[in-house]
Amino acid sequence: MNLKTLALELGLSPTTVSRALNGYPEVSEATRRRVREAAEAANYHPNTQAKRLATGRAMAIGHIIPISDRHEIVNPVFADFIAGAGEVYARAGYDMVMTIVPDDSEARAYAELRSKGNVDGVLIHAPKVEDHRIAMLDTLGMPYVLHGRVSGSDSAFSWVDVNNKRAFERATNFLLDLGHRRIALINGIGEMDFARRRRRGYEAALKARDMAIDPALIVEGEMTEAQGHDAAREMLRWPDPPTAFLTASLLSAMGARRGIEEAGLVMGRDVSIVTHDDELGYLKNGTAEEPIFTATRSSVREAGRRCAALLIEQIESGDRSPRHELMEAVLVVGQSTGPVPTQ
Amino acid sequence: MNLKTLALELGLSPTTVSRALNGYPEVSEATRRRVREAAEAANYHPNTQAKRLATGRAMAIGHIIPISDRHEIVNPVFADFIAGAGEVYARAGYDMVMTIVPDDSEARAYAELRSKGNVDGVLIHAPKVEDHRIAMLDTLGMPYVLHGRVSGSDSAFSWVDVNNKRAFERATNFLLDLGHRRIALINGIGEMDFARRRRRGYEAALKARDMAIDPALIVEGEMTEAQGHDAAREMLRWPDPPTAFLTASLLSAMGARRGIEEAGLVMGRDVSIVTHDDELGYLKNGTAEEPIFTATRSSVREAGRRCAALLIEQIESGDRSPRHELMEAVLVVGQSTGPVPTQ
DNA sequence: GGAGTTGTCCAAAGCGCTTTGGGCGGGCGA
């Protein structure tokens, strides 16, 4: 079923049918209703490709996922972010098109997407501290929104981010207030912008109390269960072990907990853990009322929603002036923290 | 830059340029080279929408993800599956378009995708024991491939699946051979087809040795860390606790391990665990050489690749006859299993 | 009653590509 035959059946011109369905005023309410009903009955939906060609709008948002380097797509937060963004796309009538590319052809992928014209804009994931994609996207002139920021050029583009620095500063202060002095940071990969900011927050809190920063207490790497476990096991063997861990993901926290328990210690009594919690769908920090880990909590799914909304607005309004949304994490207190044990 | 202006610049007709770029024989090698070079230099890529409209091929594969019900997209295996499929799509020049829909409009989403013509086929995730989507897709007449099967109608459509039954049968036998007699099954959600098959495998192994099936030893639900933990903690308090756990995911296994350790027991000595391992990118079972958990291992990412390849072949060949690929899981022995402890 | 306005509809062009159906000239066989 296409426009022409539908028009033929109705005894109308394609023009009128198109206008009726798209809500243009040049058609009487009576015919509009008639057309709408006929379209419904025939389960008619305008052909996407034709519509796109005619309007010049792809009605699609691109996500480019490099495959090898940062394991981006297999990062557990990715799925939740996508879910949030996808909800918004669907409601606004946009397709979400995802392209998996080898790491070395990421740049080309953006250029191709642009020149093939199959998306109206792109969402950028997981920016590094210095991210080459920004410059490239600017020369391409394609609308984009970052999930996260790029240190140093924060205001030149639109982004949605959680206030990582403040979150980790607060978490550190929380532990300091409990009397902890040896606090380990089990962070994400150092070149990631979010990890850098979290580290800054941790360091800022220590500095504010005139405490030295011990590099040995900082571990950076992929946020897996093994990471948390290995770091905790290692550090707890030291003569002056940390009394608290600050971890960047729930998986790392789970690993750290295991390391603590392996050492015959009790989490929340002997050793404390504060973690960041992205509120992932399948990896919950207990329940909302009874969290297991004390955590800085911020929904990555909500971040996905906001990114998508921002990008769509930017595309539809044509307004390219950068906009920012900084989400604040909330600190929830669970059973994983307690006052520093007195020797 | 478009075909027309490129042709103009070259002093050729659009026809010839199109044919040169698409490898048709009616153009001399000399001009073909000239055209190719000019296209390269101008960074010309044919407009996707126009191409699609002209050829009638969307060059895209759809994935429809219901949002609420089964938490599908936030399921940790989803990302890995998508990564595998996406690789293949990209290589074959297909877009991956993902649609997030509220649960109650999933059926409509498929019909719309079909009538709007923006995909050439769809990949179906996470089939239930009885899945209404099959009938619907058949009436729509759109090519599709299932990741998994639907009990009872296995041969009517194309699918790629891991041999869940045999995997769990083998795992159960492995534990039985070690002398275990009280083996708990911590399974996925019961109405999922894969969970059903795994349970069948478990039950078949027990029956083969004339052992009774104790329903109390079977837990079905979302495969989270909490699920494994709660089940293990609960069961280990019983007067006749299980001596082994068979879990359906690494997360559940991690939870079970925690439950075991909380009870003051040692995994691999006092209580054994065998788990299924989907080889997720960010959730590894130790290393390939030194697995932590004894596991039935099968890459869900590879399953994604095969699904995609099968679907594309089906689309391009026009051959709708159903094809199946059954992947066998391999049993790897880690440190989580040992002979049943003598009282 | 005539001019202007308004409401409703349509014909046709155009989006950027592919593909059909030739056209033209040079080489080859008879």
Added chain:
DNA sequence: TCGCCCGCCCAAAGCGCTTTGGACAACTCC
């Protein structure tokens, strides 16, 4: 030398939609 085929190229139609630029009748207003 003639006719035919073949290699190379092009004009134009068509994919299914939107949108521009009217057409036509009915209505309003003086």
